[in-house]
Amino acid sequence: MSYFVHPALLWGMLIVGVPVLIHLINMLRHRRVEWAAMEFLLQSQKKHRTWIILKQLLLLLMRMLAVAIVVLIVAKPRLPDRLGRLLGGAKTHHFVLLDDSFSMSDRWEGTSAFDQGKTVVRHIADEAIRQNQPQSFTLLRFSRVAHGDRGTRLDMQDQPVNSEFDKKLDGLLEKMEVSETAAAPGEPLQRIPQLLADSQSDRDIVYLVSDFRTRQWDDPTDLKQQLLELNAAGAEIHLINCVEAARPNIAVTSLVPTEGVRTAGVPWFMEVTVENFGKTVARDVSVLLEEDGHSRPAVTIREIPPGRAVAERFQVRFPTDGKHELKARLESDAIKADNFRYAALDLPADVPVLMVDGDPGARDGKFLSIASSPGGSITTGLRPRIETPEFLSFRPLDEFRAINLANVGRLDRSAIDALESFVEAGGGAVFFLGERSRSRFINEELYRNGEGLFPVPLAGQEELLVDRLDRAPDVSVDDHFIFRIFGSKRNNFLDTVAVERYFAVPEGWQADPDSTVRVIARLRNGAPLVVERSFGAGRVLAFLTTAAPVWNNWARNPSFVVAIQDLQAYLACRSGEEASLPVGSKLALELDPAEYRPQVRFVPPGDAALRVMVDAVPTGAGPLAVSFSETGAGGIYEVILTKTNGAEESRRFAFNVEPSEGDLEALAGRNLAQRLSGVKYDYHRAADFQYEVGEAGGGNLSQWLLVFLVVLLICEQILAWSASYHPPAHRRALAEGGVA
Numbered sequence: 001m002s003y004f005v006h007p008a009l010l011w012g013m014l015i016v017g018v019p020v021l022i023h024l025i026n027m028l029r030h031r032r033v034e035w036a037a038m039e040f041l042l043q044s045q046k047k048h049r050t051w052i053i054l055k056q057l058l059l060l061l062m063r064m065l066a067v068a069i070v071v072l073i074v075a076k077p078r079l080p081d082r083l084g085r086l087l088g089g090a091k092t093h094h095f096v097l098l099d100d101s102f103s104m105s106d107r108w109e110g111t112s113a114f115d116q117g118k119t120v121v122r123h124i125a126d127e128a129i130r131q132n133q134p135q136s137f138t139l140l141r142f143s144r145v146a147h148g149d150r151g152t153r154l155d156m157q158d159q160p161v162n163s164e165f166d167k168k169l170d171g172l173l174e175k176m177e178v179s180e181t182a183a184a185p186g187e188p189l190q191r192i193p194q195l196l197a198d199s200q201s202d203r204d205i206v207y208l209v210s211d212f213r214t215r216q217w218d219d220p221t222d223l224k225q226q227l228l229e230l231n232a233a234g235a236e237i238h239l240i241n242c243v244e245a246a247r248p249n250i251a252v253t254s255l256v257p258t259e260g261v262r263t264a265g266v267p268w269f270m271e272v273t274v275e276n277f278g279k280t281v282a283r284d285v286s287v288l289l290e291e292d293g294h295s296r297p298a299v300t301i302r303e304i305p306p307g308r309a310v311a312e313r314f315q316v317r318f319p320t321d322g323k324h325e326l327k328a329r330l331e332s333d334a335i336k337a338d339n340f341r342y343a344a345l346d347l348p349a350d351v352p353v354l355m356v357d358g359d360p361g362a363r364d365g366k367f368l369s370i371a372s373s374p375g376g377s378i379t380t381g382l383r384p385r386i387e388t389p390e391f392l393s394f395r396p397l398d399e400f401r402a403i404n405l406a407n408v409g410r411l412d413r414s415a416i417d418a419l420e421s422f423v424e425a426g427g428g429a430v431f432f433l434g435e436r437s438r439s440r441f442i443n444e445e446l447y448r449n450g451e452g453l454f455p456v457p458l459a460g461q462e463e464l465l466v467d468r469l470d471r472a473p474d475v476s477v478d479d480h481f482i483f484r485i486f487g488s489k490r491n492n493f494l495d496t497v498a499v500e501r502y503f504a505v506p507e508g509w510q511a512d513p514d515s516t517v518r519v520i521a522r523l524r525n526g527a528p529l530v531v532e533r534s535f536g537a538g539r540v541l542a543f544l545t546t547a548a549p550v551w552n553n554w555a556r557n558p559s560f561v562v563a564i565q566d567l568q569a570y571l572a573c574r575s576g577e578e579a580s581l582p583v584g585s586k587l588a589l590e591l592d593p594a595e596y597r598p599q600v601r602f603v604p605p606g607d608a609a610l611r612v613m614v615d616a617v618p619t620g621a622g623p624l625a626v627s628f629s630e631t632g633a634g635g636i637y638e639v640i641l642t643k644t645n646g647a648e649e650s651r652r653f654a655f656n657v658e659p660s661e662g663d664l665e666a667l668a669g670r671n672l673a674q675r676l677s678g679v680k681y682d683y684h685r686a687a688d689f690q691y692e693v694g695e696a697g698g699g700n701l702s703q704w705l706l707v708f709l710v711v712l713l714i715c716e717q718i719l720a721w722s723a724s725y726h727p728p729a730h731r732r733a734l735a736e737g738g739v740a
Contacts, residue, residue, distance in 0.1 A: 019063040090202030091134035099210035102337040116242040116686040135161035142183035181584035182658035237681035248278030251338035253659035263381030264321035275309035338662040364406030364547040371564035401572035407434030424536025428571025432547040455533035493559035501551035605635025
């Protein structure tokens with residue numbers, strides 16, 4: 001083992017002979033000059049010749065030693081074991097934070113950012129092993145930091161560095177693969193202060209091995225504060241960048257159903273979104289699709305501008321109800337993980353829709369029911385049911401996905417409460433007004449100064465007067481899902497829709513800009529006709545005219561059927577349904593103990609044999625709680641529940657990677673320095689990272705040698721003055737007088 005950090009610099013010892021060479025050259029330059037005044041000095045020199053020669057030799061040796069010490073300082077000598085510990089070989093603790101988020105899978109020229117990171121970790125460990133002083137090693141990957149109730153899992157904690165350490169580390173690094181999480185540096189850095197407090201070392205060095213992407217480090221206010229806290233704690237910081245440049249990357253960022261009736265046997269649309277994180281246009285991007293494990297026609301996106309996302313719709317139709325899966329993927333590029341996107345679908349046989357009609361003959365309800373489900377060869381997936389207003393007070397509403405209220409005069413408080421609870425939980429409701437409707441009841445009980453369910457206050461019934469000079473249609477609509485039938489100019493049915501009577505809003509009424517109230521259709525005179533608002537997790541619409549062709553002729557218009565079906569689909573689509581979960585997040589469920597047994601099986605994607613059995617535990621509120629945290633890979637996770645009667649129930653959840661992690665734009669060292677001004681750290685590129693053993697090891701002799709060099713130079717000056725001739729003052733005066 002070498003006892004020098006830079007042993008090659010020991011060739012500099014050849015210049016130790018320079019003082020001797022200078023001395024010999026000076027002797028060759030001496031000439032004998034007869035000078036009477038020097039005779040006395042020559043006599044004195046002969047008398048003290050031996051002592052003078054000894055001083056001169058000692059002076060020459062001191063100058064040679066000074067040159068040798070300078071060379072040793074540059075070569076950085078290290079102390080042997082026992083002597084090193086005696087003279088300051090303090091224990092050093094190396095804290096290595098290794099980024100394993102999926103952006104570290106960025107590949108180029110046969111390597112990857114994660115491979116570069118593992119090489120850096122090996123280099124730090126190899127240099128620590130060469131030290132003669134006590135060393136310890138802590139290794140933490142970003143993805144293993146605590147999430148929720150899952151504790152932080154260190155790969156190594158305060159591991160002593162000895163002769164067997166390299167084998168253990170190599171075995172650990174060999175098994176490591178980049179994760180599919182979007183783990184950020186903030187949480188690992190937040191964990192370090194506690195580890196520093198628990199450390200028994202004299203010197204702490206923190207290494208952040210990452211790719212320093214712009215999305216995390218462009219405005220690193222929190223990260224900067226965390227690094228400053230490490231400075232204050234006395235830790236040395238090294239930032240090691242594992243990427244050289246940003247590479248182009250495209251990613252599937254979304255795979256979701258669009259608004260529509262999603263049932264078995266009915267065609268509907270999915271939407272796939274692809275984002276281009278590169279600097280150039282991506283052309284002819286092919287999105288490969290799988291439906292329940294079987295390939296289906298791909299979707300081709302002709303052009304995606306740089307930094308933009310493009311969505312494309314495609315039609316699906318599942319012949320059976322129940323569990324279904326969809327997968328979208330791209331061809332290989334810089335990052336593999338974000339080339340995949342998954343969707344888990346649970347399709348019912350049909351969608352139950354409630355029609356509440358205030359008229360005993362259910363006049364409006366029948367028109368709505370027939371439009372929702374015409375029957376015959378036409379399959380809409382809707383299952384309408386007509387009931388009276390009393391139904392809302394005495395029957396549960398959970399089985400329905402949408403509720404239509406037509407020409408209702410009054411509702412009991414229990415019915416209003418049930419209806420509001422239904423919408424707050426995510427349901428959809430729509431009001432069609434008529435001759436039975438009362439503006440006072442609606443304002444006092446349903447609108448309630450904007451706090452209630454109804455989206456707008458009412459002033460009373462009005463007639464839409466005919467203006468023969470104005471050829472504009474009676475109705476104008478916004479760009480909205482339920483009015484898409486009116487979107488085509490070639491098939492615009494608006495010209496044939498005539499409205500005679502409606503409920504007007506108070507004069508001067510305007511929707512509060514901060515509210516969710518939105519007028520999506522107006523009459524020719526500018527009065528609102530259709531108003532929408534959000535209520536809790538659900539949505540409410542109000543048509544200020546009749547559904548039946550009494551105050552208008554819309555029900556006799558061909559567009560009525562399509563618009564009503566789209567209306568039911570819009571109301572039945574609950575927010576967050578079929579939404580995916582981020583990779584690495586906890587899959588948590590609450591179970592009714594009266595319906596389910598506590599034994600729950602979790603099946604990760606890829607291998608049905610890897611089933612994990614977890615027992616649900618009671619909570620204070622009553623339901624059983626169970627969770628699963630091993631969700632580090634994208635795909636479909638299945639949860640198998642057992643009911644109290646022994647029957648099994650399956651639920652499926654899609655886990656997908658965080659799309660923004662695919663943005664590979666990175667910061668260079670100087671840009672990072674601007675954002676981290678005030679933080680003391682050393683910046684390195686992984687490709688040329690050099691670990692300074694002496695600086696981190698604690699056994700470097702350079703400081704001791706520097707002190708010795710200063711003392712030696714002071715002694716050399718004193719000896720040089722002593723070895724030179726300094727006559728007494730009176731002799732110097734006589735010599736000067738004689739010369740004169």
